Each structure stands twice: as C-alpha cells, then as structure tokens.
Amino acid sequence: MIEFINVNKTYPNGVTALNNINLKIDQGEFVAIIGLSGAGKSTLIRCINRMHDINEGTLNVDDVDVSKLKGKQVRDYRRKIGMIFQSFNLVTRTSVINNVLVSVVPELSWWRKILGLFPKDKKVIALEALDKVGILDKAYNRVDQLSGGQQQRVALARTLAQNPSIILADEPVASLDPVTAKVVMDDFKRINKDLNMSILINIHHVELALEYADRVIGIRKGEVVYDGKSSDVTQDVLDEIYGSITEVPHMDDLEEAKV
Numbered sequence: 001m002i003e004f005i006n007v008n009k010t011y012p013n014g015v016t017a018l019n020n021i022n023l024k025i026d027q028g029e030f031v032a033i034i035g036l037s038g039a040g041k042s043t044l045i046r047c048i049n050r051m052h053d054i055n056e057g058t059l060n061v062d063d064v065d066v067s068k069l070k071g072k073q074v075r076d077y078r079r080k081i082g083m084i085f086q087s088f089n090l091v092t093r094t095s096v097i098n099n100v101l102v103s104v105v106p107e108l109s110w111w112r113k114i115l116g117l118f119p120k121d122k123k124v125i126a127l128e129a130l131d132k133v134g135i136l137d138k139a140y141n142r143v144d145q146l147s148g149g150q151q152q153r154v155a156l157a158r159t160l161a162q163n164p165s166i167i168l169a170d171e172p173v174a175s176l177d178p179v180t181a182k183v184v185m186d187d188f189k190r191i192n193k194d195l196n197m198s199i200l201i202n203i204h205h206v207e208l209a210l211e212y213a214d215r216v217i218g219i220r221k222g223e224v225v226y227d228g229k230s231s232d233v234t235q236d237v238l239d240e241i242y243g244s245i246t247e248v249p250h251m252d253d254l255e256e257a258k259v
C-alpha cells in the first residue's frame, strides 16, 4: 500500500510541485494520474521511489516511511519498485535478454555482464518475464532492432524480472503510435490482473487513462483535484483538472501576439 499523508514537495528553486497530497493506494490497484504539463505528475511518482525527497508529511510504502530510508536501504527499497519511463532506458547495443538479466542479477560483476556470463537459472527468470509480455521470440535480438512498442515491453519485462510489488510508469506510451500504445497498455492491464500488481501510470492520453485504469487521480498545480473511479469521470471533472477552455490560449490570440 502507498500512503501520502499531508505531503509537500518544493524544489530547491522554490517551485512547489506537490501541495498537501493525501492519498491511499491499495495493493493491486491500477491508477492513472492525469493533469496538465507541470501539474506535478512525475514529481508524485518520483517521490515514491525516492528519486526525489519530500519536504513535509509522510510517505509510507507497505508500512515503511520511505523518507527515513538511508544508503543501502534505499537501494534495496528501489528494487521493490519497478520504474518505467517514456524513453525505455535500455542498453540498445546488446540483446533483449541481457537487458532483462541486468535487473535479475544487479550484483553481478560488470565484466560478467559485458560478456553475457549470466547463471542459467537467472536466464530462466528473464525468459519467463519476456514471455509474460509476449516477446519471448525476441530474447536474442539486439534491442536496437526492435520497434518502440517492443522496446517498451522489454523495459516492462526487465521491471517484472526484479519481482517488484509496485510498478510506476511515467508516460510509458507517450512516444508510441495509438495502436502500439494500446498493446503496451494491454500488457500493463494483464500484469495488474494476473499478478495483483499495483500500477501507477502518468499519462497524457485521457481516453487511455479512462479505458485502462480503475481509478483516476487528477492533479492540478500540485494538488489532487479528482480522485475516483475512471467510470465516474465527467466533462466537468476534466474541466476541473485541465481548466476550462477559456484559460487555454486561443490560436487567434497567438497569431495576434506575433504581429
């Protein structure tokens, strides 16, 4: 379970990215976080895995106050939290399976990793993870021979192989075409259901958020302005999250400003 209690996050430059956040997310929930650019979505996710530290409040994950963790505890904790990025973050000049294996045996010496000298039983774990996202047949391909969608599935397999209890994903489908985006979202959904995995996804595509997530959290200027079932999201809710259309600059105004 993830629990935010009165959490504030202000960056050193004075920007308050999270303002009094209170949330409780249970094991096995599929949550989409939506909001305008700069609303605080990435900050929220990155505080959970300690990429960023909160300034005030309490952030508990599975009853552990994550801000109290230090050094090796943070590294061990991070292994429980899978993280997926828009840019996949893979080593593209090596094989798919080697990318997954690095997360199965992070403690292996660098030269064994480079030479691909991984223990056999670990290879089985990596292959199982690739099977779960439907790209077992690509195990021995080089990553740079794969499409964007396939690369994101490798990233997902790598995360699964580390056996996390939560997967955080920051715009995982933002650079994919609409059809491939759905293939990847299907993977997230299947993993969520089959493994009772908690999944938190930052996503700009509202329609995908509503289709796939059970729960939507809308953030505006660092505050939670909606938290509820995706099936209960109405146009009024979207206006609350994104602002009414009058607040968005109109193209004509932009053209005038240029003259």
Ligand SMILES: Nc1ncnc2c1ncn2[C@@H]1O[C@H](COP(=O)(O)OP(=O)(O)OP(=O)(O)O)[C@@H](O)[C@H]1O
Residues within 6 Å of the ligand: 011, 012, 013, 015, 016, 017, 035, 036, 037, 038, 039, 040, 041, 042, 043, 044
């Ligand atoms: N490392 C940083 N240092 C200072 N300010 C930051 C930093 N990261 C984010 N911010 C600021 O914090 C606020 C929230 O940013 P955040 O990246 O969390 O938004 P976001 O909702 O993920 O936006 P996007 O949809 O564009 O990814 C913004 O005002 C941003 O400029």
Ligand SMILES: [Mg+2]
Residues within 6 Å of the ligand: 041, 042, 043, 170, 202
């Ligand atoms: Mg972001």
